[in-house]
Amino acid sequence: MKIVVCVKAVPDPKEADKIKIDPETKTLMRGDVPFVVNPLDKHAIEAALQLKRKYGAQITILSMGPPAAGNIVKECLALGADQGILLSDRDFGGADAYATAFTLAKGIEKNGEFDLILCGMASSDGATEWVGPQLATFLRIPVVTMVNEIHENADREWLVKTAWEDGYRKVAIRLPAVLSVARELNEPKNLSFSGIIKARKKEITIWSISDLDVSPESVGFKGSPTIVGDFGTLETGRNVEFLEGTAEEKAERLVGILIGSGAIG
Amino acid sequence: MIDFTFSEEQEMFRKAAREFAETEVAKYVPEMEDTSKVPEGLLRALGKAEMLAITIPEIYGGLGLGYTARLIALEEIGRISVATAMMLQVFALGIEPIVKFGTDEQKSKYLPGLATGELLATAAVTEATGGSDPSGIRTSYRKDGDDYIVNGRKCFITNAHVANTLIILAKSEENPKEFCAFIVEKDMEGFKATHVEHKVGFRGCNTGELAFESLRIPKENLLGQEGKGMRVTMSAIGEIGRGGMVGCALGLQAACMEASIKFANERILYGKPIAKLPVIQDKIAEMKIDLEAGRLLGYRAASMQDAGTPSSNEFAAAKYYTTEAAIKAAKVAVDIHGGYGCMEEYAVTRYYRDAAVLGPSAGTSAIMKVIVGRWALS
Numbered sequence: 001m002k003i004v005v006c007v008k009a010v011p012d013p014k015e016a017d018k019i020k021i022d023p024e025t026k027t028l029m030r031g032d033v034p035f036v037v038n039p040l041d042k043h044a045i046e047a048a049l050q051l052k053r054k055y056g057a058q059i060t061i062l063s064m065g066p067p068a069a070g071n072i073v074k075e076c077l078a079l080g081a082d083q084g085i086l087l088s089d090r091d092f093g094g095a096d097a098y099a100t101a102f103t104l105a106k107g108i109e110k111n112g113e114f115d116l117i118l119c120g121m122a123s124s125d126g127a128t129e130w131v132g133p134q135l136a137t138f139l140r141i142p143v144v145t146m147v148n149e150i151h152e153n154a155d156r157e158w159l160v161k162t163a164w165e166d167g168y169r170k171v172a173i174r175l176p177a178v179l180s181v182a183r184e185l186n187e188p189k190n191l192s193f194s195g196i197i198k199a200r201k202k203e204i205t206i207w208s209i210s211d212l213d214v215s216p217e218s219v220g221f222k223g224s225p226t227i228v229g230d231f232g233t234l235e236t237g238r239n240v241e242f243l244e245g246t247a248e249e250k251a252e253r254l255v256g257i258l259i260g261s262g263a264i265g
Numbered sequence: 266m267i268d269f270t271f272s273e274e275q276e277m278f279r280k281a282a283r284e285f286a287e288t289e290v291a292k293y294v295p296e297m298e299d300t301s302k303v304p305e306g307l308l309r310a311l312g313k314a315e316m317l318a319i320t321i322p323e324i325y326g327g328l329g330l331g332y333t334a335r336l337i338a339l340e341e342i343g344r345i346s347v348a349t350a351m352m353l354q355v356f357a358l359g360i361e362p363i364v365k366f367g368t369d370e371q372k373s374k375y376l377p378g379l380a381t382g383e384l385l386a387t388a389a390v391t392e393a394t395g396g397s398d399p400s401g402i403r404t405s406y407r408k409d410g411d412d413y414i415v416n417g418r419k420c421f422i423t424n425a426h427v428a429n430t431l432i433i434l435a436k437s438e439e440n441p442k443e444f445c446a447f448i449v450e451k452d453m454e455g456f457k458a459t460h461v462e463h464k465v466g467f468r469g470c471n472t473g474e475l476a477f478e479s480l481r482i483p484k485e486n487l488l489g490q491e492g493k494g495m496r497v498t499m500s501a502i503g504e505i506g507r508g509g510m511v512g513c514a515l516g517l518q519a520a521c522m523e524a525s526i527k528f529a530n531e532r533i534l535y536g537k538p539i540a541k542l543p544v545i546q547d548k549i550a551e552m553k554i555d556l557e558a559g560r561l562l563g564y565r566a567a568s569m570q571d572a573g574t575p576s577s578n579e580f581a582a583a584k585y586y587t588t589e590a591a592i593k594a595a596k597v598a599v600d601i602h603g604g605y606g607c608m609e610e611y612a613v614t615r616y617y618r619d620a621a622v623l624g625p626s627a628g629t630s631a632i633m634k635v636i637v638g639r640w641a642l643s
Binding site: 071074075078190191192193194195196197200 | 273274276277278280281284285289314315318319328330334
C-alpha cells in the first residue's frame with residue numbers, strides 16, 4: 001500500500017498569543033514562533049503508521065512550505081514515515097487553501113502511484129477544512145472528511161465513520177481516496193529518540209516550481225482566489241460589579257443582568 | 266567562530282523529551298507529591314521512552330547518543346518534574362561505571378536490561394561519615410576464596426529501594442588506601458535496602474539507606490581493578506553526577522521562569538498585568554540571564570564530555586552556578602506569586618521545596634567551590 005500523508009508546518013499553537021496579522025497584507029506574522037507539525041496531521045500520520053503495521057506500506061510525507069518546514073518533514077520521518085517531499089519555492093508563497101490543494105495534488109501526481117491520501121481535517125492556523133476535499137477534487141478521487149474510525153481490510157473497499165453534529169455516518173469508500181481525519185481517530189505517539197536516529201538515513205526531496213507541471217499564475221498568491229476583506233480583533237475583558245440590597249433585590253438585579261447580556265432568554 | 270547552536274537533531278531530541286515529559290511524566294506528579302513514592306507506571310514509561318538508554322552504547326542495546334543529548338533530556342524532564350529528572354540522572358550514575366570500566370561479560374549481562382529499564386541502577390558511595398570525601402567510608406570488604414565479603418551501611422542513596430543493580434564502593438579491611446567497586450544485585454544474600462528518607466522536596470524520587478551484612482559478592486562482579494575502585498566511582502560522580510544535577514537545575518530554572526511569566530501576565534494590579542511593573546521585569550530578567558548563563562556552562566561541559574575531554578571541573582562550575590541559580594529562581598518565583606506562592610495548588614511551592622534539595626545533592630555548593638578553587642589554583 002502506498003500512502004501519502006499531507007502535513008502542514010504551522011506556528012506552534014501554544015504560542016498563539018505571539019502571532020500577529022499584518023494589517024497591510026492581512027497575512028499571519030509568525031515572528032519567532034517555531035513551526036510544529038499541524039496537530040491534526042499527527043493523527044493522519046498515526047493512522048498511516050497503524051496501516052503500515054497491519055498491511056505493510058510505503059508512507060510518503062508531503063508538505064508545502066518554506067525551507068524551514070523541512071524540519072517538520074524530518075520530524076514526520078522520525079515518527080516512522082519512509083520518505084519526505086517538501087514543495088518549496090517563493091512562487092508557492094501566499095497560497096490559500098485552493099492553491100495549496102492544487103500544488104499538493106501536482107506533487108502527489110509527480111510522486112507516482114498511491115492508494116490513500118491522509119491529512120488532518122483542518123490546520124491550526126488557517127482552519128478552513130478545505131484542503132482535503134479540494135485535493136480529492138483535483139485528483140478526481142473520493143473524499144471523506146472528519147473521519148474518526150477506519151474499518152479497513154486488505155481489499156480496496158473500506159468503511160469509515162465520520163462525525164456529524166447530531167450523530168455519525170458510516171461511509172463505504174473505494175481506494176484510492178482522500179481521508180481527512182479528526183482527533184478522535186487515534187492517539188498519536190510521541191517522537192522517540194530511536195525514531196530520530198532512524199530518520200538520519202531517510203531522504204527529503206525538495207521540489208520547486210520547475211519540478212512540477214504548473215505555471216506561476218496557478219500557484220501561491222497569484223493562484224489563490226481567496227481575498228481577505230477585513231479583519232478585526234475581538235476584545236475580551238472582565239467586569240466586577242457588587243450588587244447591593246436584600247437577597248431578593250440582588251437576585252432580581254442578577255436575573256436582569258443575565259437577560260440583558262443575552263446569557264439567558 | 267564558535268557555534269553555540271544546537272543541531273537540528275538535538276532540537277528534535279529536545280522536542281521528543283519535552284513531549285514525553287509533558288504527556289507521560291506530568292500526569293504522575295500529583296501522585297508523587299501525595300505519596301512520596303515512585304510510581305511503577307513512571308518507571309515503565311521512562312524505559313519505554315528509551316530515557317535510560319541514552320548513554321549506553323548501541324552494541325549493548327542503548328542509543329549511544331552521549332551527554333549533550335542526556336543533558337537535553339534531563340533539562341526537559343526537570344522542567345516538569347525535578348524528582349523524575351533526579352531518579353533518571355542517578356540511574357545513569359549507576360550505568361556509567363559499567364560502560365566505562367565493565368568487562369565485556371559485565372556489559373553484556375547488565376547493559377541491555379539497564380537500557381530498557383528492566384534493570385534499574387544506582388551508585389552507592391555516601392555514608393554517615395560523608396559523601397564528598399569517599400576515602401572516609403567505613404564499608405569494608407575482605408576476600409573469601411574467589412568471593413568478596415562486604416559489611417557496612419550507605420545513606421542518602423537515590424533509588425535505594427528502586428534499583429536492582431547497584432554500584433557500591435567499599436574499603437579494604439587490610440589496607441585502608443585500597444577500595445573496590447562492585448556490581449551488587451539486590452537479591453544477593455546479605456543485601457538489604459532499609460530506611461526510606463522523607464525529604465522536603467524531590468518527592469516521589471526514592472532516597473534511602475542500604476545495609477550490607479556479610480554480603481557475598483562473586484569475583485565476576487568486581488568492577489575495574491581490585492584496589493582501584495575509587496577511580497571507578499569518582500569518574501562517574503565527577504561528570505555524570507554533576508552533569509545530571511546541572512540538567513535537574515536547568516529544568517527547575519526554566520520551570521520557575523515560565524511559571525513566573527505566566528503569573529505576571531495574568532495577575533492584574535493597578536489595572537494592568539504585574540509583568541508591566543519594572544520591579545517584576547527586573548526579577549524575570551535575572552532569571553533569564555541566570556538560565557542563559559547556566560545553559561552555556563552546562564552544555565559546554567557536556568560537549569567536552571562528548572568529545573572525550575575531561576570535564577569534571579567544568580561540570581563542578583556549572584553545578585554550582587545552576588543549582589544556586591535554581592534556588593534563587595524558586596525564591597523569586599514564589600515572591601512574584603505573592604500570597605498565591607504559599608498555596609500548594611501553585612507549582613512554585615513545589616519548585617521551592619525541590620530547590621532546597623537540589624543544592625546539597627551530588628555535592629554541596631561549598632564542595633563545588635573547593636573543586637573549582639583547586640582547578641583555578643592548579
